[in-house]
Amino acid sequence: MAFDYDLFVIGGGSGGVRAARVAAAAGAKVALAEEFRMGGTCVIRGCVPKKLMVFASGYAEMMQDASAYGWDVTAGDFDWGQFRPKLHAELDRLEAVYRKLLGNSDVTIFDARASLKDPHTVLLSTGEEVSAKHILIATGGRPVLPDIKGAEHAITSNEVFLLDELPKSILIVGGGYIASEFAGIMNGLGVATTQFYRGAQILRGFDDEARGLVAEGMIEKGVNLHLGTNILEMDTCDGGIWVKASNGTEATYDQVMFATGRKPNTENMGLEDAGVTLGRNGEIIVDDYSQTAVPSIYAVGDVTDRVQLTPVAIREGMAFVETVFKGNPTKVDHELIPSAIFTQPEMGTIGLSEEAARDLEPVEIYCTSFKPMNHAFAGRTDRVMMKLVVSQATRKVLGCHIVADHAGEMIQLAGIAVKMGATKEDFDRTVAVHPTMAEELVTMKDPVRTA
Structure with a gap:
């Protein structure tokens, strides 16, 4: 049977767009449908605008610190009316970048809602029907309101x-x-x-x-x-x-x-009628290769409710292309994923928490908490924390947890070592960069406790 496309992607977020582009680069004829805005949760209503708001919200404290460091500064109130248009202008710019990347990759874009008619046929809200050898669902998730009066x-x-x-x-x-x-x-x-x-x-x-x-x-x-x-x-x-x-x-x-919770976007898509199995929260059930119960249909990203992180969705999309279009069956590696929580104070983490690790095996805990130089000078009471969870048997660092300014940047680099299986002695052999907060990760000599 001749199909209109080798691959039809439903969803224009990070996972879907990456899969579409990489598949097209591998020679596949690809189309993608997005009902809202290209870029998905991350670009339009998630990581990107949130991080810009994190930046904006930090300046009040920076102004106070600048004064403590000798700068003559005065700050008025935050002007949402000035910030909001610039924020949305940046999101518009990024959406245009996504569209351009798809266009340059010869991916056909349908600005429409898509659902399934059968394992190889996509119905569009425009009334069109399109056939595809493979269908990839990357429709993401959305926040939901709880069942509370009002x-x-x-x-x-x-x-x-x-x-x-x-x-x-x-x-x-x-x-x-x-x-x-x-x-x-x-x-x-x-x-x-x-x-x-x-x-x-x-x-x-x-x-x-x-x-x-x-x-x-x-x-x-x-x-x-x-x-x-x-x-x-x-x-x-x-x-x-x-x-x-x-x-x-x-x-x-x-x-x-x-x-208080998010839900995969799987309603009214004809998934179950096509044979796709859904979980209790509406998530699409997939195997290690992101394949659903229907051989021609795959799913990546938040719609599978595995690990709800943008870089994970991208990795899943690339593994899908390796498996289906490059003849190289590739499982998605969900182990030891570094992540940052952009709270204030910020937190970076990879691997096992102390609690999870000690339930598995005997561990040593190396931890220090202190007032960093920049905060101490400015008269702040903020403390930071550096923590390593170490296996007593193998000496591997099972977890690394940082609470500090720029913890996300630090955990990205520490994550490489942990992912490689570095031991506590590997950390110890690394010369400290001084004066920095992160040098504490390689200068903690004695465990604060064993568990």
Whole structure:
């Protein structure tokens, strides 16, 4: 049977675009459909605009530090009206770059919603039907509102970039990295910020010592963090949004933002009718090669709910092309992925937390926490943390956790060593770069405890 395309990609985010381009470069005839904006969650409503807002929110503290270092500076209030158009202009620029990259790769673009008619046929919202030998689903995920009375009055991380004006007060509900990052952002921009999390500590799943220090730092910088707290109900009122909390308090906020969960974009796509198996959260079930239960259909990125990180989606897309179009079956490596949480203070992590490691084998913990030179000079109380989790048996570094300015930059480089299987002695043999915060990673001689 002759197909219109060798590959049809549904979704124009990071994973889908990379797979389309690499497959086209390998000689495949490729088309891609995107119903919203090219670039997906990361470029349009995720990592990129969020990181720009992190940068913006850090300048108030920088101004204070500059004064402490002898600079004569005065700063007015943050101007959302000036920042927001520049932010969206940058997102427009990046979307145009994505479109140009696809066009230069001879990928046909359909600005339409796509669904499946059968394992080889795609239905477009324009009314067209297109056939393809292989179909790759890369439709990502989206934030969802919880089942709470009045939740429809709240926003999610999708809408926070579109606010006409910056609120004077905001309640952020959730304890994951998205909620905690936006708590830092809003607080840094001068918004009175409250954060509710129903659990005992934010950033569940990360190293306990690291997330504890992050929480302490957030509180010290002004975030009103309430742990063990959730919303019972909410409603609009003259002063904004009225919220009744599980701790018995009631308060009114200009905005309420939920960051309590995400859901894969798989509804009304004809997936199950085509034979694709979905999980309990609506995620597409795939094997190690990103293949679904239907041999011609694959899926990568957040829609599979494996590891929800942009670079992982890109890796999955490239492994798919290696497997399907280059005759080189390639499994996606989801082990030892470094990641950064752009909270304030920032956190970088790779490998096992102390808690996870000690459940597996005897470990030694090397850890130091101190006030760095730049903060000490400026009169700040902020502390940083450097931590290595080391196997007693093999001496391999099983985990590395950093809480500090630019922790994301540091963990990218430390991640190379950990991924290579470096031992504690390999770290010790590395000469320190002085004076830096990161030199502590190679100068910690004695464990603070064994577990």
